[in-house]
Amino acid sequence: MAVCFLIPGPLLAFSGGRAAVSLDGSPQTVAEALDALGAVHPGLRERILTERGDVRPHVNVFVAETNIRDVAGLATRVPDGSEIAILPAVSGG
Amino acid sequence: MPARKLETPASAPLSLRNGDAILLVGTMKGLFLLGSRPNRRRWSMAGPFFPGSSVYGAAFDARAGRKRIWASPSSMHWGAELAWTDDFGKTWERPETPLVRFPEASGAALKNIWQIMPGRASEPDTLYCGVEPSALFESHDAGATWRLNQGLWGHPHREKWQPGGGGLCLHTILVDPSRSGRITVAISTAGVYRSDDGGKTWQARNRGVRAEYFPDPNPEFGQCVHKVVQHRAKPGRLFLQNHWGLYRSDDGGDSWKDIANGVPSDFGFCMGIHPQDPDTAYIVPLHSDMFRCTPDGKLRVYRTQNAGASWKPLTRGLPQKDALETVIRDAMAVDAFDPAGIFFGTRSGKLYGSRDEGRSWQLLHEGLPPIVCVKAATAENVRVHARAARPRRRATKARRAA
Numbered sequence: 001m002a003v004c005f006l007i008p009g010p011l012l013a014f015s016g017g018r019a020a021v022s023l024d025g026s027p028q029t030v031a032e033a034l035d036a037l038g039a040v041h042p043g044l045r046e047r048i049l050t051e052r053g054d055v056r057p058h059v060n061v062f063v064a065e066t067n068i069r070d071v072a073g074l075a076t077r078v079p080d081g082s083e084i085a086i087l088p089a090v091s092g093g
Numbered sequence: 094m095p096a097r098k099l100e101t102p103a104s105a106p107l108s109l110r111n112g113d114a115i116l117l118v119g120t121m122k123g124l125f126l127l128g129s130r131p132n133r134r135r136w137s138m139a140g141p142f143f144p145g146s147s148v149y150g151a152a153f154d155a156r157a158g159r160k161r162i163w164a165s166p167s168s169m170h171w172g173a174e175l176a177w178t179d180d181f182g183k184t185w186e187r188p189e190t191p192l193v194r195f196p197e198a199s200g201a202a203l204k205n206i207w208q209i210m211p212g213r214a215s216e217p218d219t220l221y222c223g224v225e226p227s228a229l230f231e232s233h234d235a236g237a238t239w240r241l242n243q244g245l246w247g248h249p250h251r252e253k254w255q256p257g258g259g260g261l262c263l264h265t266i267l268v269d270p271s272r273s274g275r276i277t278v279a280i281s282t283a284g285v286y287r288s289d290d291g292g293k294t295w296q297a298r299n300r301g302v303r304a305e306y307f308p309d310p311n312p313e314f315g316q317c318v319h320k321v322v323q324h325r326a327k328p329g330r331l332f333l334q335n336h337w338g339l340y341r342s343d344d345g346g347d348s349w350k351d352i353a354n355g356v357p358s359d360f361g362f363c364m365g366i367h368p369q370d371p372d373t374a375y376i377v378p379l380h381s382d383m384f385r386c387t388p389d390g391k392l393r394v395y396r397t398q399n400a401g402a403s404w405k406p407l408t409r410g411l412p413q414k415d416a417l418e419t420v421i422r423d424a425m426a427v428d429a430f431d432p433a434g435i436f437f438g439t440r441s442g443k444l445y446g447s448r449d450e451g452r453s454w455q456l457l458h459e460g461l462p463p464i465v466c467v468k469a470a471t472a473e474n475v476r477v478h479a480r481a482a483r484p485r486r487r488a489t490k491a492r493r494a495a
Contacts, residue, residue, distance in 0.1 A: 010170070011171070042189045047172060048171075050172065052202045054202070088170040088171075091169060
């Protein structure tokens with residue numbers, strides 16, 4: 001197992017109902033991992049990233065316990081075996 | 094111990110017959126569908142669909158035998174998309190890859206879908222939608238695929254358009270039913286643009302519409318047009334509610350005439366036009382841009398029946414005290430029945446309706462999330478189930494036997 005994405009409830013409709021999606025392969029960065037995720041579940045990638053390829057403003061992506069916005073964004077390195085959590089930001093109205 | 098999380102609300106579909114009245118009510122927290130017999134006295138409601146998402150756009154498409162409801166849920170977290178149901182909300186289609194996406198070369202990303210508009214009856218597979226940032230998308234295969242209208246996107250004015258309070262949104266699409274190439278759109282804040290060649294080229298059509306927030310109040314473009322309505326049988330007749338200013342055009346938008354005669358304020362957002370009478374239009378004036386509430390705490394719909402020469406308040410059944418309400422640009426609809434029904438929703442979640450062209454009003458629902466769009470339609474192409482009718486016939490026979 002290379003990486004495992006943790007999927008929030010509102011996106012389960014696009015992961016076949018799976019709260020955790022494990023991907024084989026060796027993605028080096030979050031961007032590569034999201035591309036691999038999108039190849040299996042395109043609806044997930046579309047809702048995490050805009051069509052410009054940016055992480056949506058109110059979505060947080062954590063590699064282990066690190067928010068990728070605090071480090072290198074989509075270029076953040078993904079160690080083998082990482083858990084990548086997709087979390088809706090604390091925002092709304 | 095943490096509290097148990099509540100389940101997301103589940104919604105039953107709406108049960109309708111051919112000829113029934115339909116209301117599509119988009120709110121900041123989901124879409125609601127309402128249905129009534131043609132007399133529009135009692136309404137049943139289904140929803141919320143897409144709970145938690147705002148729904149600024151909705152449309153009913155009955156062309157080519159369809160009974161399709163389109164909606165544009167927009168999640169603050171996961172983005173905006175087009176979805177549809179062919180069974181009045183029992184099931185919704187949400188494509189994995191959103192249908193409306195800016196092409197990579199545009200450098201833009203979709204923020205919201207403000208308007209969904211079926212095309213002409215003669216082009217039953219054509220649909221349009223207006224989005225933020227300021228673009229028109231079109232489909233010519235019944236919504237299966239969509240493309241950016243490059244003529245408007247490439248307009249030399251575009252780089253000078255400025256976002257209004259709701260963002261840089263293309264919120265109004267008027268498809269001329271009698272001239273095949275003519276489409277009119279309105280953008281806040283860019284103004285009115287019209288194409289006479291099917292969307293290849295676009296020209297600003299704001300002559301006579303003021304922009305009081307510019308040093309030159311009569312620019313070619315840059316007006317903050319809030320809503321434009323068009324009469325279907327007389328498509329040259331348009332009414333326009335501006336960010337300050339009420340206007341009428343009799344030449345398809347080539348020129349505009351100020352018609353703010355006898356209204357408490359010419360600031361407002363929503364607008365409706367009578368389905369038969371091109372001289373009759375409806376508005377809800379608001380105090381001002383700095384205080385976007387109904388003046389004097391009175392919720393009044395104003396109606397003109399003489400093309401704007403004068404306006405009169407319609408108040409019967411509407412609160413005339415302590416009613417500081419806001420009705421935004423797409424939150425009013427006029428149906429096609431005779432007499433016409435007028436419907437509007439408020440930011441405070443109240444839905445009002447009149448089934449007598451505005452003479453009297455009823456509060457149809459309150460306690461809804463803030464209402465951002467109201468669309469009226471007539472149910473068509475509803476399949477009547479023979480099985481559903483059987484028990485009634487048997488009961489009748491049984492009664493006769495008794």
